[in-house]
Amino acid sequence: MKNVYTVKQVNSYIKNMFTQDFMLNRIYVKGEVSNCKYHTSGHIYFSLKDESGTIACVMFAGSRAGLSFRMREGQQVIVLGSVSVYERDGRYQLYAREIVPDGAGLLYEKFEALKKELAEMGMFAPEYKQPIPKYVRTVGIVTAPTGAAVRDIINIASRRNPYVQLILYPALVQGEGAADSIVKGIRALEAKKVDVIIVGRGGGSMEDLWAFNEEAVARAVFDCTVPVISAVGHETDTTITDYAADLRAPTPSAAAELAVYEYREVREYMRSCGQRMRRAVRIKTEAQRARLKQLELRLKFAHPRQKLNERRQYSAELEDRLRSLMDRRLTAEKHRLALYVEKMKGLSPLEKLNQGFSFVQDRDGRNVKSIRQAQPGDILTVYVTDGKIEAEVTAADEAEYPAAELPKSLV
Helix, strand or coil: CCCCCHHHHHHHHHHHHHHHHHHHCCEEEEEEEEEEEECCCCCCCEEEEECCCCEEEEEEEHHHEEECCCCCCCCEEEEEEEEEEEECEEEEEEEEEEEEECCCHHHHHHHHHHHHHHCCCCCCCCCCCCCCCCCCCCEEECCCCCCCCHHHHHHHHHHHHCCCCCCCCEEECCCCCCCHHHHHHHHHHHCCCCCCCEEEEECCCCCCHHHHHHHHHHHHHHCCCCCEEECCCCCCCHHHHHHCCCECCHHHHHHHHHHHCCCCHHHHHHHHHHHHHHHHHHHHHHHHHHHHHHHHHHHHHHHHHHHHHHHHHHHHHHHHHHHHHHHHHHHHHHHHHHHHHHHHHCCCHHHHHCCCEEEECCCCCCCCCCCHHHHCEEEEEEEECCEEEEEEECCCCCCCHHHHCCHHHHH
């Protein structure tokens, strides 16, 4: 037996044949979606069928950017991709890169062209996006007055904050004149000076949402001085308005949640802030009171009256010490004086007179100690114990007395 191949070799050979076929590397296939499964890994597995047959298809998670809507059973679509062989199963399948609804191919190309043009003009640049006010008082709504979108917005906004005013501009959101109606609504609410504008509608096909892909609407959104939230269709629907708006919401209900703050949360936050503020003020007040008491005590010690009292006390102590020193000094001097008195008593002439001696003075009151002080005829006064005697000198004779015989007081 010659030329025997393994299954793997055959499948590889067939896959190589598909790879070398230029047409199969980029092919558009139209059909009805069946067996569509969104895998948890992000891959999408489905089949395309028509009246004559079926082809297996897969779109990997990395190619999901080429899908702008959620596929559903029975939907007619056009798939751009490549046909290749899955070697493990030995069967071929279509590897999808882009998927658009059938009949919307031209619209999709127009959408991509306008998106590219406006992006190059900078209309989608993040630096031009305006921040959405956190606390709004008025919300403008541009949508159909009878659709589910406006009911959802009103319900969500009323539940979150019944004090926010909602101003509805009833606009056409589908069909002829819808784009002009949306533009007028945006400009009217801008002139009304609302805090934020919600532009949107419920879900639908690409044809239904086409008004929000018009350049006039995108420019009105971009030029609006009031922040604009785009809320067109479902989460998988994407329009030019979504790119031009300051913020995109996946649904109208989500737009209401983004635009209107939760009143109860703010009230609870304010209550919590009030409690924290009162607690902080109380703690601060208590700390300042304690500090004031410390300063009061320090001031009390540093007060001039306290200093005066301290000086008075010090002066009183000095006065007591001075008196004590003076008393001791006076006592000592009195004692010393008494000693001097006693000593003087021993030297006093009067004391000698009391002992039997006499004291002689001349007329001038001088003490007569020598005969040379007394001349004959001089009058002398002689003091004795009980008086004095006036005497006249008749003679003055010299005499010598042994020093030992004289009293000590006369030597």
